[in-house]
Amino acid sequence: MQLNDNFDFAGYVSRFNGKGRIRLEGALSDADALNVHQALERRTPWELQLVSAEGQPQVISRFELEQLPPDVIQSRLQDAAVRAQSGLSYLRLGFDLMAHSEPALKDISDLLKSPAFAALCEKLTGLSGLVLTQLSAVCYRNGDFFTRHTDTQARLGFEWSFTQNWRSDWGGQMLFHSPSGDLEGGIMPRMNDLALFAGDQPRSIASVAPYAAGPRFSIMGRFG
Numbered sequence: 001m002q003l004n005d006n007f008d009f010a011g012y013v014s015r016f017n018g019k020g021r022i023r024l025e026g027a028l029s030d031a032d033a034l035n036v037h038q039a040l041e042r043r044t045p046w047e048l049q050l051v052s053a054e055g056q057p058q059v060i061s062r063f064e065l066e067q068l069p070p071d072v073i074q075s076r077l078q079d080a081a082v083r084a085q086s087g088l089s090y091l092r093l094g095f096d097l098m099a100h101s102e103p104a105l106k107d108i109s110d111l112l113k114s115p116a117f118a119a120l121c122e123k124l125t126g127l128s129g130l131v132l133t134q135l136s137a138v139c140y141r142n143g144d145f146f147t148r149h150t151d152t153q154a155r156l157g158f159e160w161s162f163t164q165n166w167r168s169d170w171g172g173q174m175l176f177h178s179p180s181g182d183l184e185g186g187i188m189p190r191m192n193d194l195a196l197f198a199g200d201q202p203r204s205i206a207s208v209a210p211y212a213a214g215p216r217f218s219i220m221g222r223f224g
Contacts, residue, residue, distance in 0.1 A: 001110075002029075022125070022195070032107075033191060037191065043102075046095055047062065049092050050090065052083065077091065093139040093144075095136060098132075102137075118131070132222075135220075141215050142208050142211075142212055148181075150203070152200050156198065157199050157220070157223075158195060159218050159220040162219070163190065165213075166188060170211070170212035172208045172212070177201075
């Protein structure tokens, strides 16, 4: 699995300096991107990631999901929704690629952890000395969301979308907000699209519509 580096780097650096975010199409071959999509769709051991009513992050493993009574799971889902009314909250599936290995995602994980990927991001943004500090596979299903937040500890964040045939009315966009809360832009889930953005930009993931025909898949991470 190799990166495509045939891009107008000066143009991307200029756009990143102006807006603090860029979107890159086709950084992987179509075949490699499809393999990543299929691994996310069929072979990733997802965990449930959410926030409690008290604002505490929670991770529920597949084993725990099988053992917990349905009413307990439903109560925790409701807690995440209640928390979203007043503060930071999220509800999604995830898998930590820094803490755990997964054979189905080994190629893309190794690529994203490699010096070559950090070097590509530096050439696209004009930043230097980027160090990967977080890497996760994520999946947003019907009703899943991530409320507005910033990541002041990150010099650069990224999300590589591996979502096929998405429609804009299905939600799931990464939305960028002004400090006053106005929307400044958004990125729709697409296949093989890499978004890079400054960590201190307020952003959210719009709730996926109940009528969306499938999940929203991506791999996200951040550099310090």
